[in-house]
């Protein structure tokens with residue numbers, strides 16, 4: 256058998272960044288991936304000349320110049336700015352909450368008028384301590400915006416009534432008193448021209464890296480542990496330990512993707528459905544991430560349905576409440592019993608990471624691993 260310095264489990268951004276950096280330092284790396292393709296959840300695939308985001312809309316954004324320069328090394332980015340719209344029973348509102356939203360909702364035109372309206376609406380909760388998500392949202396933004404733009408979406412996302420959800424889920428609701436529909440406040444933002452998969456392909460292109468897809472670590476866990484001096488594990492930490500302390504909780508998603516024979520289906524990449532009746536939360540029209548690139552008479556749209564997670568489902572979002580975070584801490588302690596395994600990424604570290612954050616986390620692991628500052 257060929258000798259490797261590292262086994263990397265999972266070819267998402269964390270695993271790929273680690274493998275790339277290790278190979279740069281002359282290390283030999285084996286990457287195994289249980290899916291039949293590389294790139295984890297940032298995987299994109301071309302359909303009708305359109306880059307389709309297979310696991311949900313991915314928009315790269317960061318204020319960290321180093322990370323922006325790093326990722327631009329692997330792809331050129333376009334100037335895409337995330338400006339989702341909300342559809343509430345056929346009424347269209349701009350997101351995030353800004354002067355366009357307030358003008359549509361209340362007819363107000365100036366920031367002072369909007370602020371006065373928000374203050375009036377928040378009066379409903381004056382002097383009361385919010386005890387659940389509904390009360391918290393009303394105390395921050397008032398009832399009109401809560402009812403039309405927060406309630407239905409949040410209830411679908413969590414599969415629970417807003418009055419049964421804890422207040423802390425919404426710590427703040429960003430309000431912008433300018434006519435600015437840019438969702439993110441970050442300095443840099445864009446979509447890689449030609450899709451995300453190329454980034455991971457380039458990261459894994461070294462002769463020192465071998466990649467095998469369709470291989471599940473758990474099929475040969477004990478062999479791998481004996482065979483490899485060091486393992487970077489980006490799968491689920493509770494599964495690694497055979498759920499011996501209990502199961503961590505996740506939310507899952509179901510994606511329904513279809514090709515439609517029109518040039519332009521919804522006029523925007525991301526439309527949130529904020530009413531309770533519509534069963535999906537978002538519709539993504541992929542060609543708008545690339546300003547209409549692709550076939551002129553075709554488009555590809557994906558509906559996103561939030562779901563409860565059960566073993567075997569894709570674990571998209573960790574549910575970071577105090578119970579799960581407490582359990583994760585115990586698994587973290589248990590991981591000290593396997594010093595040759597490093598747990599990384601959103602599943603290994605049981606936390607939601609945006610792409611720029613997961614690259615940063617992988618680079619921190621690299622500097623720890625190679626004793627670099």
Ligand code: FDA
Pocket residue numbers: 264265266267268269270287288289290294295296297310311312313314315316470471472473489490491508571572599600601602608609610611613
């Ligand atoms: P990731 O899940 O990508 O990779 C882990 C890999 O390990 C997977 O390929 C998995 O198959 C593999 N694996 C797991 N267990 C294994 C086993 N036992 N054996 C072998 N392989 C195994 N971020 C952002 O910046 N902007 C955005 O717009 C979005 N949008 C977004 C939408 C949705 C719906 C989600 C769920 C997430 C986002 N993100 C995002 C976050 C982004 O997806 C995230 O930062 C990275 O994918 C995390 O990379 P990881 O490598 O940690 O995990």
